[in-house]
Amino acid sequence: MSERVLIIAVEKKSSEAERFHYSIEELISLTETAKGEVVDVITQKRDRIHPSLYIGTGKIEEVVETIESEAIDLVIANDELTSSQVRNLGEYIDVPIIDRSQLILDIFASRAKTNEGKLQVELAQYEYLLPRLHGQGQALSRLGGGIGTRGPGETKLESDRRHIQRRIDDLKRRLETVKNQRDQYRKRRKSNQAFQIAIVGYTNAGKSTLFNRLTKSDTFEEDQLFATLDPTARQVKLPSGFQAIITDTVGFMQDLPTSLIAAFRSTLEEVLEADLIYHVVDASHPDHHQQQETVKTLLNGLGAESVPMLTLYNKKDLLQTTFIPFEKPALTISALDKRDRDRVLEATEKMMKQLFVSCDFQLNKDEGRRLQQLKTQGITEHESFDETNERYLLTVYLPKEHPLIPNRTEESEF
Structure with a gap:
């Protein structure tokens, strides 16, 4: 009851x-x-x-x-x-x-x-x-x-303050250990050249729905506040075949207790490690502009203002009037619509190309492993096979300082 x-x-x-x-x-x-x-x-x-x-x-x-x-x-x-x-x-x-x-x-x-x-x-x-x-x-x-x-x-x-202060100190020590483990995990993802996308947004904006549909996973999603608490990371495949890591994070809210923001800082630091942020906004909410500003203020407080962001105005199926996005780059979507999710992934690749370096490759037909690496770790813009020389010719966008980027000019010329 x-x-x-x-x-x-x-x-x-x-x-x-x-x-x-x-x-x-x-x-x-x-x-x-x-x-x-x-x-x-x-x-x-x-x-x-x-x-x-x-x-x-x-x-x-x-x-x-x-x-x-x-x-x-x-x-x-x-x-x-x-x-x-x-x-x-x-x-x-x-x-x-x-x-x-x-x-x-x-x-x-x-x-x-x-x-x-x-x-x-x-x-x-x-x-x-x-x-x-x-x-x-x-x-x-x-x-x-x-x-x-x-x-x-x-x-x-009801115990004395000293007991509670000791408990706080103990919790902080234990969290520091967990944070170090998370840092190691993040460093490993970085060393594997994984492109990381973090989904952020006001609570109940539809982050988990988008995350689940993009990654075909089943994290908890419900039409209620703070449905997601613990961050979850999954792999997502982009149209070119490139595989990125996408993380669903806890929802933001105005007037969050300061102790809670401080305590969850290590969780929210996933955002700082991201190469791209999806900012999901509930476009159907009457106060969506204020909600959007709340999230941006909290992100700035974390030091994430320089991370590239794609704003996704979600729940377009619930809109009663024409919606005009006031952020760029942005898309108006429904996380439940596959065509809209495809648009999100296409827009993601477009933004990634602006962050990556374009390289040309000539690969012998027996270099199948390297060919596969380029396709999964970069965005393939052009691919053809030269039958005369029996070579693959590719134009691939790769993250800056990626180990597969050619060191010598002659390697990168057709």
Whole structure:
């Protein structure tokens, strides 16, 4: 049976009404993803958030009445709450209170499958809770299980700060080991001259759907937020026969907890190693422009602004009006349409050619192994067989500094 949830939110007079509306819609989706049922939303317009109560005392009376009349199990605030705000609200409200960040951390805790993902979520939860330990006691004693309670248990959180700090240090050490293993794996891919594509985008933009259709794999995909948590890499074959590595990454979101961004940095570093980024945008979402900007801001924060990017405006089948892309290069697609996926791969090859070096080769007919290497490790632009000299003539685009690039001029002339 799902928990009955009341959402409380402060609309600051300086903020945009439309963006505030979308943040509420997003919080409702997050709650549903965590298997909660949003019964009501209570908002208050204020110049600024109440420093000690989050909302004003008048609104608290309305909240208390709604909790009683609607049999509310949980209150979720749209903004991050301080420990004193949680404690003070607890004086009036007799049900658990969590905030947006705790809800996101809770979803991540339920989705983490790999050892690294679990370690990262636990670290993020501890780093979020450490400065809020004062004031958590009463709230925690009322949490008997449910949304916001996954991850570190009650007894751990009520331990002293030194114990939690030791646990944080231990988690960081273990994550550093995992990160080193991931770095080795990435270096091996680089040494194998693998061209790497990273799929990024706002959560629920359709990244995993595109990834699965392009690679014919079956990673978890669902119409809900944060369906993918752990990065997955697969091989994808381009029209020319060139084989690249494509990685599906965790979805981005505005107002992500800073501890979560820090904890998932090693996972997101897959993006830094990429030779090309697919930025998937849900073109059918009313706030897609803001979502796109959120992703770009986070990418810039990671230092990935110089990686070439192909923007894919997804879900064109859900569009009601003509859509005009405002990024270039870009394609408007449906990840479910094979013709659109073919267009994505063709556009990928076109971009790759701009990054690669064009080389001409003459190969004897017994150099089949080298011929195959060129076809899989480069993009073949032209191929013919000279029957007189019994030679293959090829024009191939190869990554710069690729070992197959001819060193001497005479080797590269027909």
